[in-house]
Amino acid sequence: MPLPLQKIKSRFVPLNIENIDTDQIIPARFLKATTREGFGKNLFRDWRYINDDENQPRSEFVLNQPVFSGEILVAGKNFGCGSSREHAAWSLLDYGFRVVVSSFFADIFRNNALNNGVLPVQVTEAFLEKIFAQGPETELLVDLENQSIRILNGEDTSGKEENTETFDINPYKKTCLLNGYDDIDYLLSLKPEIEIFEKQRGGN
Amino acid sequence: MDKQPGMQKTLFEKIWDKHVVKTIEDGPSVFYIDKHFIHEVTSPQAFAGLKKRGIPVFRPAQVVATADHNVPTLNQHLPIREEMSRKQVDALISNCAEQGIELYGLGHPFQGIVHVIGPELGITQPGMTIVCGDSHTSTHGAFGSIAFGIGTSEVEMVLATQCLLQSKPKLMRITVDGTLQKGVVSKDIVLYILSKISASGATGYAVEFAGSAIRSLSMEARMTICNMSIEMGGRCGLIAPDSTTFEYIKGRKFAPAGVIWDQKKTEWEQLFTDPDAIFDKEYHFIAEDIQPMITYGTNPGMGIGVNEFIPTQDQVHASDKSGLTKSLTYMGLKEGAPIKGQSIDYVFIGSCTNSRIEDLRMVASFVKGRKKAENVEVWVVPGSKQVEAQAIKEGIDKIFEAAGFQLRQPGCSACLGMNEDKIPAGKYCISTSNRNFEGRQGAGARTLLASPLTAAAAAITGKVSDIRELL
Numbered sequence: 001m002p003l004p005l006q007k008i009k010s011r012f013v014p015l016n017i018e019n020i021d022t023d024q025i026i027p028a029r030f031l032k033a034t035t036r037e038g039f040g041k042n043l044f045r046d047w048r049y050i051n052d053d054e055n056q057p058r059s060e061f062v063l064n065q066p067v068f069s070g071e072i073l074v075a076g077k078n079f080g081c082g083s084s085r086e087h088a089a090w091s092l093l094d095y096g097f098r099v100v101v102s103s104f105f106a107d108i109f110r111n112n113a114l115n116n117g118v119l120p121v122q123v124t125e126a127f128l129e130k131i132f133a134q135g136p137e138t139e140l141l142v143d144l145e146n147q148s149i150r151i152l153n154g155e156d157t158s159g160k161e162e163n164t165e166t167f168d169i170n171p172y173k174k175t176c177l178l179n180g181y182d183d184i185d186y187l188l189s190l191k192p193e194i195e196i197f198e199k200q201r202g203g204n
Numbered sequence: 205m206d207k208q209p210g211m212q213k214t215l216f217e218k219i220w221d222k223h224v225v226k227t228i229e230d231g232p233s234v235f236y237i238d239k240h241f242i243h244e245v246t247s248p249q250a251f252a253g254l255k256k257r258g259i260p261v262f263r264p265a266q267v268v269a270t271a272d273h274n275v276p277t278l279n280q281h282l283p284i285r286e287e288m289s290r291k292q293v294d295a296l297i298s299n300c301a302e303q304g305i306e307l308y309g310l311g312h313p314f315q316g317i318v319h320v321i322g323p324e325l326g327i328t329q330p331g332m333t334i335v336c337g338d339s340h341t342s343t344h345g346a347f348g349s350i351a352f353g354i355g356t357s358e359v360e361m362v363l364a365t366q367c368l369l370q371s372k373p374k375l376m377r378i379t380v381d382g383t384l385q386k387g388v389v390s391k392d393i394v395l396y397i398l399s400k401i402s403a404s405g406a407t408g409y410a411v412e413f414a415g416s417a418i419r420s421l422s423m424e425a426r427m428t429i430c431n432m433s434i435e436m437g438g439r440c441g442l443i444a445p446d447s448t449t450f451e452y453i454k455g456r457k458f459a460p461a462g463v464i465w466d467q468k469k470t471e472w473e474q475l476f477t478d479p480d481a482i483f484d485k486e487y488h489f490i491a492e493d494i495q496p497m498i499t500y501g502t503n504p505g506m507g508i509g510v511n512e513f514i515p516t517q518d519q520v521h522a523s524d525k526s527g528l529t530k531s532l533t534y535m536g537l538k539e540g541a542p543i544k545g546q547s548i549d550y551v552f553i554g555s556c557t558n559s560r561i562e563d564l565r566m567v568a569s570f571v572k573g574r575k576k577a578e579n580v581e582v583w584v585v586p587g588s589k590q591v592e593a594q595a596i597k598e599g600i601d602k603i604f605e606a607a608g609f610q611l612r613q614p615g616c617s618a619c620l621g622m623n624e625d626k627i628p629a630g631k632y633c634i635s636t637s638n639r640n641f642e643g644r645q646g647a648g649a650r651t652l653l654a655s656p657l658t659a660a661a662a663a664i665t666g667k668v669s670d671i672r673e674l675l
Contacts, residue, residue, distance in 0.1 A: 018526050019403055019503050023641040028620040032274065032288035034248035034295050036356075046643045076526065078404040081437060081503075082641060083620075084339040085246065086355035106407060107373075107439050108339060112355035170371060172231030183357070187365040188259070190225070190234060194367055197225045197236060 002117030004180035011070035021082035040094030080109025212478035235370040244296040246337030250360035251299040261303040277612035316588020319343040319556035326456025330445040330472040345442035346426035374484040379415035382491030387672040390425035391655035395497035402523040403505035407437030417491035423452040435504040501531035550633035554585030555619035558636035576608040577666025
């Protein structure tokens, strides 16, 4: 069952790189587990450590810079391309991210994230640039019910539209995420209809 | 944009419409899956999920399993040495046994890479919907099926209900007309398309490949193209079935036979895009423009002809501008430099993209009587036990041995470096696989994607070479 998600107000971790593929999010050699837990320590493994040595972090990488923190990852466009490994979503969640903001997401990653209670928020290129231009203390407010993301940079932003953007999400998926429902329960409830469908088409 | 009955439909829509159980208002469709392939890496958590819910696999006869991602390619008769890998393969064995799923595991004559064995056993057929917890499931679209990769939660959904919730993607057609030059093969076509539309050019789309250059390809060559449709971001890639498709399927282990074959073939012959059907996006390319291709960067869209120069910041595709410097630093290559002549350390011929018998034959016919360069280590990893057996039967193993190539046992191997087959940090590998991402073939490994012929040329010369000058 995915964790429900309604609103997240948090600082963000900026990863201003495009085409971040799931091999970077979690390299294949860490896919050998048979459970869903514990992948967070290997999130962005090869960008985090020199020679795979946990005692030798790459100090320039954002996850190794204590100034950056929060439950929101902000990344360049085409995030999550490549392999279908759901381990990518598991590792982001296990590390503590509940939201990923980008200007474009790969299809399979988007589904995997939603199925695990991680919200992909697709914003315009301009808005993404605006977020990247913020300092590390700036918080973002992601409101799933209203499908909006707001930059809270200390100014009085209540009336400032340029600091807010709305995002799209499939209404069905939105309901699931707000409540922590999962697709399997829904599909299981349709089994009688699926069986009728099978009979009517007479197999393949 | 739902179409009314009687309207002109695309190939994708004809198959899609027949598999929608119901559509949720303002939501996705409940989409029925005919065949579900599973493997050891992305299935254990799905089986655990079912167990936790206390439900069985709904249609075990529609699921086929193999072990491929995490298996050794040497000494497969021995127990797997690495404990985690062994446990994962053992979990697949016990899950399949408990749920009554057919498993072509290590030691089975049908074992191999999931996207090689499905077609070769005749399990993959036109008009089907096919999924697997692997993004290269798009391969099966070469038969005129809707085939795509899914995550593990979705594997669990399909195991539980044989259905998925899917939103209909947009539709794209990529037409390639004309005749390929000598030395240019289907891998070059797909790397060329990628270099033109980028690694995200088809995200959100189902992609149909059409045109005379596609029609003239063998089934195995078509699979190479559909295989890499995911590298453009495509939800799936597909090609309308034709006589080439039917001839390939006929007589295979699980292909329909007798009266059923005739019925099926008649159905399959209806699977084409109607002349006036509309796509959301179309691209046209000319086969004669395509050179033997090679990648220089760290996504599969970063490709050039072997005689071309690595692009500069001004020349690179807009989608790769910000990443060019990072990519080239990782690759140890320079803007504006030639790629031809670049020294190579490893050659990997394998993966679900290019490990079929035609690929091995293509390599062998060029390599026969030649020897690999001193500086290069060459691994040939067949896609399946059947490919391996056929290669041995044809004496291809002897040709490779004489050339100094190492013929290994079937599996995904150095395509993703999950097993021991890793390229060392900083080393250059010319690879027939599908991804040149940072660290894909091993931490720090530098991958140059190319066709089996271009890889074979590099194996002989020890550097990136133009196969056309050697044929």
